[in-house]
Amino acid sequence: MQQENGVELVRSDGGLPNILIVDDRPENHRVIKRILHEVKATFHYAHSGKEGLSMALREKYAVILLDVMMPDMDGFETASLLRCNESTRHVPLIFITAADPSKELEFKGYEVGAVDYLFKPINAHSLRSKIQVFLELEDQRSRLQRTLGDVQRLESKNRLLLESIGEGILGVDAQGRITYTNPACEKLLGLPEAQLSGRGIQEFVNLSHHQEEHIAWQDSQVFKRCNAGLTFHEEFGLFYNKEKQVFPVKYLANPIHDGNRMVGVVIAFQDITQRRKIEEQLSRLAQFDTLTGLLNRGTFEKHLHRAIERADSNRRGFSLLHLDIDHFRQVNDQFGHDVGDLLLQEVSHRVCRLIRDGDLIGRLGGDEFIILLESFTEHHNRNAAQLAERIIDVLSEAFKIHGHEFFIGASIGIATFPESGELFEPLLQAAELAMFKAKSSGRQNFQFFTEELQQQALAAMELERNLRRALAQQEFELYYQPKLELGSGRILGCEALVRWKPDGNMTIGPDTFIPKLEEMGRIGQLGDWIIDQVCRQLKHWRDEHGLSLCVAVNLSVKQLQQEALPEQVGLLLDQYELPRDCIEFEITESMMMHDPESAVATLSAFQFLGIAVSVDDFGTGYSSFGYLQHLPLDALKIDRLFIQRLFQEEKSAEIVRAIISLAHNLNLKVIAEGVETQQQLAFLQDEGCDFAQGYLISRPVPAEEMTQLLLGHRDGKQ
Numbered sequence: 001m002q003q004e005n006g007v008e009l010v011r012s013d014g015g016l017p018n019i020l021i022v023d024d025r026p027e028n029h030r031v032i033k034r035i036l037h038e039v040k041a042t043f044h045y046a047h048s049g050k051e052g053l054s055m056a057l058r059e060k061y062a063v064i065l066l067d068v069m070m071p072d073m074d075g076f077e078t079a080s081l082l083r084c085n086e087s088t089r090h091v092p093l094i095f096i097t098a099a100d101p102s103k104e105l106e107f108k109g110y111e112v113g114a115v116d117y118l119f120k121p122i123n124a125h126s127l128r129s130k131i132q133v134f135l136e137l138e139d140q141r142s143r144l145q146r147t148l149g150d151v152q153r154l155e156s157k158n159r160l161l162l163e164s165i166g167e168g169i170l171g172v173d174a175q176g177r178i179t180y181t182n183p184a185c186e187k188l189l190g191l192p193e194a195q196l197s198g199r200g201i202q203e204f205v206n207l208s209h210h211q212e213e214h215i216a217w218q219d220s221q222v223f224k225r226c227n228a229g230l231t232f233h234e235e236f237g238l239f240y241n242k243e244k245q246v247f248p249v250k251y252l253a254n255p256i257h258d259g260n261r262m263v264g265v266v267i268a269f270q271d272i273t274q275r276r277k278i279e280e281q282l283s284r285l286a287q288f289d290t291l292t293g294l295l296n297r298g299t300f301e302k303h304l305h306r307a308i309e310r311a312d313s314n315r316r317g318f319s320l321l322h323l324d325i326d327h328f329r330q331v332n333d334q335f336g337h338d339v340g341d342l343l344l345q346e347v348s349h350r351v352c353r354l355i356r357d358g359d360l361i362g363r364l365g366g367d368e369f370i371i372l373l374e375s376f377t378e379h380h381n382r383n384a385a386q387l388a389e390r391i392i393d394v395l396s397e398a399f400k401i402h403g404h405e406f407f408i409g410a411s412i413g414i415a416t417f418p419e420s421g422e423l424f425e426p427l428l429q430a431a432e433l434a435m436f437k438a439k440s441s442g443r444q445n446f447q448f449f450t451e452e453l454q455q456q457a458l459a460a461m462e463l464e465r466n467l468r469r470a471l472a473q474q475e476f477e478l479y480y481q482p483k484l485e486l487g488s489g490r491i492l493g494c495e496a497l498v499r500w501k502p503d504g505n506m507t508i509g510p511d512t513f514i515p516k517l518e519e520m521g522r523i524g525q526l527g528d529w530i531i532d533q534v535c536r537q538l539k540h541w542r543d544e545h546g547l548s549l550c551v552a553v554n555l556s557v558k559q560l561q562q563e564a565l566p567e568q569v570g571l572l573l574d575q576y577e578l579p580r581d582c583i584e585f586e587i588t589e590s591m592m593m594h595d596p597e598s599a600v601a602t603l604s605a606f607q608f609l610g611i612a613v614s615v616d617d618f619g620t621g622y623s624s625f626g627y628l629q630h631l632p633l634d635a636l637k638i639d640r641l642f643i644q645r646l647f648q649e650e651k652s653a654e655i656v657r658a659i660i661s662l663a664h665n666l667n668l669k670v671i672a673e674g675v676e677t678q679q680q681l682a683f684l685q686d687e688g689c690d691f692a693q694g695y696l697i698s699r700p701v702p703a704e705e706m707t708q709l710l711l712g713h714r715d716g717k718q
Ligand SMILES: Nc1nc2c(ncn2[C@@H]2O[C@@H]3COP(=O)(O)O[C@H]4[C@@H](O)[C@H](n5cnc6c(=O)[nH]c(N)nc65)O[C@@H]4COP(=O)(O)O[C@H]3[C@H]2O)c(=O)[nH]1
Pocket: 481, 496, 497, 498, 509, 510, 511, 514, 530, 553, 554, 555, 556, 586, 616, 617, 640, 673, 674, 675, 676, 693, 694, 695, 696, 700
């Protein structure tokens, strides 16, 4: 197989169509090539029918020019064989012959499948134009074939997609009869395609918005929109499976058009049962308290807003009860959170049994509950009080959880609309304030919100405001009260006591503002200032007056929880070039018991740094010597109450004696505070108490006065 120019031909190149010339005489090849030299095609040449056949089987030809008269296999036989083969049967064949242009041969040529018949000498123009036509036809045929191939590929891809996607696909005709279903659809509806095909869509799709209502296909929104050429989208639709069980779906319906006519609809749908369940769960979570199942704070507040609107327009009253469990923290700490959680659930059950339909109960968080009593028009004060009493009664009965039996109780505050407030916030605050009042009046009781409480709340708010200003403007001052060593009669130290005079004359004691600052979370700021101030003062006494003494600083409970405090103090002492034993800290027993773990950690860190710690107000709190053995402490300060009662109650003298002796046994120093009389001092000296502090020696005094006192004492002017 040779191309005329001698290049071997295997396939056509550059996408040009192939033309095969089958003729036993090479000069004929040349003649035809010359005639067709302008035709854009690749020419292949065969010198016999057999060669032509084998080339045609290997290559695609747009046209084959076939000589009729050839040795061995003539053109007719070649043509018949070409027609027998599937791949060559449609190739246009043009016979070229030098034979007589008899009709008989011509017919024979057409019989074996020729598309044309040309006689030699060849009319060049006629051959060129015929070849052009066949090439054009071939071009169109191959394009058509390509398109057909594309369509088939697309179709099978789409089919694969439809069959494998999780979405159900449902095709219906214009009458709403099912014409197509994909496997996902069959699975969701529970029937095979054969049993779905031809059935009305309304058997499986609720075409109305109401579950009970059934409407005809032509009356449905789906049909109407699709018929108008639009898409129909349903976020929450209902489908039925073969058992007529309803399930939620999200679906999209698209019309199929034939020209202007809607011939069907394709519905793509998703089963959203799972999604709906999750949504419902989320919505429950958003509305209800997970532990007790009661309304959560947010939902309760919405109801309260509505209750205010209703009460406003109906001129009716209602009550709000704020319930706080007494001693819940202890239960939680002692028995663990699991028991605490079960306790909250049991509380919620007991209270729920007492409230009536129409009343609302919510959990505000922690151990706080809130109840809205709205179901009566009059006597709501009396009803609220009765309910509060019953709640306190049922909650004072024993709780048995996980083999533990314990007793709690409840403090309840009651606010009423409109007396306690007409707006949401004031009402909630009023109920809470009343609850605090109930707590501070010994727990296990209820209190109504009163004007007086309101005044107290306002005063507390004002105190807060003033304290913020005091912190910002540094309105505090340190006073010092000397500590006398009873053995030597020398003043070896003093206690720093903070003072605040908000407006010159008025004095607010540290007993009031320190807890308030703790509550405000601002005690750290004042605490840091106090320690710094003490160090500054110590430095001044040392450098300016050669006085070296030890100053005791009171710590607040929050400071004791500050892990970094000991290290900070150590750094500060270094910064002021002060020895470690020139400062000591005082903490109370209750502070240690509040968070024993962090107390032990802080005390140990102080001990490690060589900074002493003493227990203040000893005897008023837990009064247990047991824990003292295990804590790194240096001294005990006997509470001034015992000193004051020394000669009033025999018991006090015994207690003081016992404290001194036991403290010494534990290698602790003893300081008596609140010593006001010589008699008290003498008693303490006799009993071997180490130090005394009190008005007898000196009241707490400003730094300057303390300097004079110390200098006078040193110089023997006392
Ligand atoms: N009746 C009587 N009272 C005497 C006598 N000698 C001293 N006092 C008073 O007794 C209190 C002793 O302080 P405390 O027990 O540590 O009790 C202190 C302490 O717990 C706290 N506090 C005072 N200053 C500070 C401080 O700087 N930081 C911290 N965190 N708390 C402080 O406030 C409490 C009360 O402090 P103050 O009002 O200064 O009251 C002081 C003091 O003025 C006396 O002979 N008779």
